[in-house]
Amino acid sequence: MTIEYGKLLTKLLVVKREITKSQYDSQSIINGNAVEVLDECIDTVEKAFRIREEFESECG
Secondary structure (H helix, E strand, C coil): CCCCCCHHHHHHHHHHHHHHHCCHHHHHHHHHHHHHEEEEEEEHHHHHHHHHHHHHHCCC
């Protein structure tokens, strides 16, 4: 199974955008926690994507 990091990253960013739209206080708190988790996921995917690109460029 090939992971398509670009598509995964795009989906994570779309989800983050959607949950940050909330204007309700209690929902904003929940969404704030979700955004923290998503930020960690996005960082991990970006790092994995960079590592993969570096590996592919070095190893051909």
